[in-house]
Amino acid sequence: MEIRLTRDSVAMSDDCDAPHERIVTLHDSASIEEIIRHVFHSNYLASIAGGKATWSATSSTTVAVIAQQWPEPKMLQGEESVQQKLKFSNGVLYLHFNYHTQQDPELIYAHLLNQQAS
Numbered sequence: 481m482e483i484r485l486t487r488d489s490v491a492m493s494d495d496c497d498a499p500h501e502r503i504v505t506l507h508d509s510a511s512i513e514e515i516i517r518h519v520f521h522s523n524y525l526a527s528i529a530g531g532k533a534t535w536s537a538t539s540s541t542t543v544a545v546i547a548q549q550w551p552e553p554k555m556l557q558g559e560e561s562v563q564q565k566l567k568f569s570n571g572v573l574y575l576h577f578n579y580h581t582q583q584d585p586e587l588i589y590a591h592l593l594n595q596q597a598s
Contacts, residue, residue, distance in 0.1 A: 481508045482572045483515060488579035490526040490533065500524075512562055515575065516544045516553045525577060534580040534588050540567040542592050546577070547585030554589055556596060 483506065486499040502524055506515060516537055519525065525535055525546060533548040543562055546553040567574040580588050 481506050481510055484572050484574050485519065485524060485577070486575075487525060487535070487577035490528055490579055511559050512539075512543055512566065513555055513559065515573070516546070516555070519575070519577075520546055520553050526579075528582070530582065532582045534583050534585040535577045536580060536588065536592060537575060537577055539565075539573065539575045541565040542596065545585055545589040545592065550585060554585075556589070556593055 483504045485502045485504060489498050489500070504518070504522075506518060510518075519537070525533070525548075527533060527548055531548050535546040536542050537544040537546065537553070541562060542556055543566075544553045544555050
């Protein structure tokens with residue numbers, strides 16, 4: 481499976497490479513959780529001084545929150561409910577990472593979870 485990653489910039493000096501596109505290929509049966517974990521461990525997402533960058537992963541729907549200080553990402557939806565909502569085009573999965581500065585990742589997670597329940 482081909483996955484097109486993009487992410488927000490974390491600082492003005494980071495803007496020159498925006499939208500920070502990267503194409504990764506994983507096995508066709510990779511779950512969205514496996515994909516998110518792969519990105520988390522790949523150092524694709526920018527780290528910031530102080531170690532508290534917070535990100536959300538979206539693909540037509542928000543699927544996870546990732547925090548620099550967390551050991552693993554937190555998924556917002558189960559695999560079955562999210563699979564049909566993901567953005568695919570010509571067999572490519574599109575996944576974008578929104579930067580939430582140094583906001584508390586637990587608050588971001590709770591807010592996004594609440595939004596999806598509405």
